[in-house]
Amino acid sequence: xxxxxxxxxxxxxxxxxxxxxxxxxxxxxxxxxxxxxxxxxxxxxxxxxxxxxxxxxxxxxxxxxxxxxxxxxxxxxxxxxxxxxxxxxxxxxxxxxxxxxxxxxxxxxxxxxxxxxxxxxxxxxxxxxxxxxxxxxxxxxxxxxxxxxxxxxxxxxxxxxxxxxxxxxxxxxxxxxxxxxxxxxxxxxxxxxxxxxxxxxxxxxxxxxxxxxxxxxxxxxxxxxxxxxxxxxxxxxxxxxxxxxxxxxxxxxxxxxxxxxxxxxxxxxxxxxxxxxxxxxxxxxxxxxxxxxxxxxxxxxxxxxxxxxxxxxxxxxxxxxxxx
Ligand code: NAP
Ligand code: GLV
Numbered sequence: 001x002x003x004x005x006x007x008x009x010x011x012x013x014x015x016x017x018x019x020x021x022x023x024x025x026x027x028x029x030x031x032x033x034x035x036x037x038x039x040x041x042x043x044x045x046x047x048x049x050x051x052x053x054x055x056x057x058x059x060x061x062x063x064x065x066x067x068x069x070x071x072x073x074x075x076x077x078x079x080x081x082x083x084x085x086x087x088x089x090x091x092x093x094x095x096x097x098x099x100x101x102x103x104x105x106x107x108x109x110x111x112x113x114x115x116x117x118x119x120x121x122x123x124x125x126x127x128x129x130x131x132x133x134x135x136x137x138x139x140x141x142x143x144x145x146x147x148x149x150x151x152x153x154x155x156x157x158x159x160x161x162x163x164x165x166x167x168x169x170x171x172x173x174x175x176x177x178x179x180x181x182x183x184x185x186x187x188x189x190x191x192x193x194x195x196x197x198x199x200x201x202x203x204x205x206x207x208x209x210x211x212x213x214x215x216x217x218x219x220x221x222x223x224x225x226x227x228x229x230x231x232x233x234x235x236x237x238x239x240x241x242x243x244x245x246x247x248x249x250x251x252x253x254x255x256x257x258x259x260x261x262x263x264x265x266x267x268x269x270x271x272x273x274x275x276x277x278x279x280x281x282x283x284x285x286x287x288x289x290x291x292x293x294x295x296x297x298x299x300x301x302x303x304x305x306x307x308x309x310x311x312x313x314x315x316x317x318x319x320x321x322x323x324x
Contacts, residue, residue, distance in 0.1 A: 017309065018073070020055035022047040023080050023292075024062035030294050035059070038302035057305055060087070061292070068092040076100060076308055078301050080292055082107055082159065084318050085212035085239060099318040100304060106296035108162035111237060114289040115153075115163035115207050118235040118261040119172065122205060123149050127259060127283070146171055150202050154219070155209035155238060156182050156189065157324075159290065163207060175199055179215075179322075197227055205233040212239035213323030222247040231258040237289045240265040245276070252281050263289040 019042050023031055028046050035044045045051070047067050054073035061080040068077060069092050079087050079101045093099055121127055125141045132139045151167050153160045156176040161184065164174050168186045175188040177199040182189040190199035200206075206228060210216045220236065221244040234257055236243050245266055251257035259281040265274070268287055276282050304314035318324065 017042045017056045018054060019044040020047050020058045021045065022060050022063050022067055034294050034298045038298045039305065059301060062086060063092060065092070078304070080297060082290065083211055083239060084324065088320060088323060099320065100314065100316040101318050102292065102297060102300065103158050103316045105300045106293040107290035108158055111159040111209065111290045112162040112166040114237060114263065115235065116166050116170065119151055119167060119205050121261065122233045122259065147173065149204045150175060151205045151207060152177065152199055152203040153207045153209060155211070156184065160209040163209060175203065200224065200227040203228055203232055205235060207235040208238045208242055210238045210242055211324035212241050217241050218244045220244060222250065225251045225256050230256055233258050234260040237263045240268060249275060252279070263287055
C-alpha cells in the first residue's frame with residue numbers, strides 16, 4: 001500500500017500509515033468512513049481500551065488515559081477542535097510529539113454568526129423585547145446608536161478575525177486585542193498587557209475569543225470589568241475558565257455589566273443548581289458556538305497528514321510553551 005502524498009508532491013513510498021481515532025461525543029459511523037475515504041492508503045482504527053499497538057497519528061478529542069501515553073511511533077497528534085487546553089492539561093502527549101489543532105475547518109463562520117447574533121441581540125434590544133413579551137406588553141425600548149456600539153474582541157486569531165470581519169459589515173466600530181501586534185483593516189488593534197486599557201476604553205460589547213492558557217485564566221474579572229464603561233455587555237465564546245463567574249454575577253448585580261451571553265462555562269455541563277441558569281441577564285448555550293464538522297475536519301486533517309508524510313509542516317502547529 002502507498003502512503004498519502006500531499007498536493008504537489010510526487011514522492012511515494014510503500015509504508016502504510018497507522019491512524020488511531022477517538023472523538024468523544026461524535027458518531028464513529030460518520031467519522032471512520034469519511035476518514036477512510038479521505039485517506040484510503042491508511043489503516044484507521046477506532047481506539048479501544050487496551051489498544052497499545054503503535055500508531056503514526058492520533059486524531060483525538062478528550063482522549064482517555066492510556067491512548068496517547070507511551071504510544072510507540074507517534075509522529076503527531078491532531079486535536080479535533082480549535083482549543084487545545086484540555087489536551088495539553090491532560091499531560092498525555094509526549095513532549096517530543098507535535099500537536100496540531102483545527103484552524104477554522106468550518107468553525108470560523110459559526111463563531112462569526114454567533115458573535116453577530118449576540119451583538120445584535122443587545123444592539124436591537126431583542127433581549128428586552130423578549131422580556132416585554134413575557135409580560136404581554138407592547139412596549140418600546142429606545143434604540144442604541146450604532147456609532148456608540150463599539151465591539152471589542154479579545155483574541156484576534158482565526159475565530160476573532162472572522163467575527164470582526166462580519167461585525168464590520170454591520171457597521172459596528174470594532175476593536176481587537178491580541179498578544180502580538182496586528183494590522184487588520186477596519187479594526188482598531190491593541191496588543192499585550194500594555195494595550196489592554198486602551199482596548200477596553202469605550203467598549204459597549206466585549207467578545208472573548210481567547211484560548212485558555214495560564215495567562216488568560218480568569219482574565220474576565222472584576223478588575224477588567226472595572227475598566228469597561230458602565231453597562232457593558234459580555235460575550236464569552238472562548239472557554240469557561242476565562243471568566244471569573246462570581247465577578248460576573250457581582251458585575252451584573254451592580255449594573256457594571258448589563259448582560260452576558262455565554263457559550264462556555266467553567267464546569268460543563270453546567271451544574272443544575274448553578275446561578276447562571278435562572279439569571280435574567282444571562283443567556284446560555286451549551287458550548288455549541290463552533291461545532292466540529294466531520295466533512296471539513298477530515299479534509300483538513302487528511303491534507304495535514306499528507307504534508308507531514310512529505311516532510312512538510314502543516315499549519316495549526318500548537319506552541320506548547322504558549323499553550324495555544
Ligand atoms: P488562535 O487562532 O490561536 O487565536 C488566539 C488569539 O488569542 C490570538 O490572536 C492570540 O494572540 C490571542 N492570545 C492568546 N493569548 C493571549 C494573551 N495572553 N493576551 C492577548 N491575546 C492572546 O485561536 P482560535 O482558533 O481563534 O480560537 C480561539 C479559542 O476559541 C480557542 O482556543 C477555543 O478556546 C475557543 N473556541 C471556542 C469554540 C466554541 O465552540 N465555543 C469554538 C472554537 C474555538 P496572537 O495572535 O498575538 O498570537
Ligand atoms: C471548541 O470549543 C473548540 O475549541 O473547537
